[in-house]
Amino acid sequence: MEYLKKLIRDVPDFPKVGVLFKDITPLLQDAKGLKDSIACIASYVENKKIDIVVGAEARGFILATTVAFSIGTGFVPIRKPGKLPYEKASMTYNLEYGTDTLEIHKDGIKKGQQVLMVDDLLATGGTMNACCKLVESLGGNIVGCAFLIELGFLNGRDILSKYDLFSLIKY
Incomplete structure (x- = not known):
């Protein structure tokens, strides 16, 4: 994976x-x-039952939709406030320099669905943690969290320790 x-x-x-x-x-x-x-991210879940893939705005959309297509599932976006047109659930979370809020359509996740969370980067873990909490608040079961890149020195794995994590490229 060095060439990646x-x-x-x-x-x-x-x-x-x-x-x-x-x-x-x-x-x-x-x-x-x-x-x-x-293909590498898809192989991480090849022996897991995945009903839906969720991706966080914005670069996470690119990877999550292509992973969803690759494994034959649908995709659900998690977005910044005011971007989704239908009934929403929201989560406000802390950042190093303030707070942020994320939203998901309330009908995006059905109770009991097996969910793969995908984003481009794992840094401190705050955004993915908020995304996971949103999905769980709607009754979804997080099967795993997959990232293209992980910045290990920021210890994002710590806040996400209850989830199965996969990172393709590590710094």
Whole structure:
């Protein structure tokens, strides 16, 4: 998977000074890199029963929909406030520098569904933790959380320790 790592571009001081942003755009532009990334994430769940794949806005949508297509399930988005048109459930959670809120359609998850959570990046785990809580509040069972990239030094696994986690590329 070293060649996949080479397709991730480092962008210093984005979105703010001191942050080294991991840009997945070059990987998404590379047909083999994209195909292999999705195949690896799909293989993580090949022996698990998955009813639906959930992805977090915005880069998580790209990966989650392609994983859902690959494994033959549907996709449910979790979005920032005001972006979903139907009845919503919401979750506000803490960030290092304030709070954020996420929303999901109330009918997006049916009670008892086996859910795979997908996002591009695991950093502190706060966003994925909020996403998982939202899905669970609607009666979904989290089968696993899959990430393209994990920034291990930020210890996001700690907050998500009750879930089965998969990260393709680790820094």
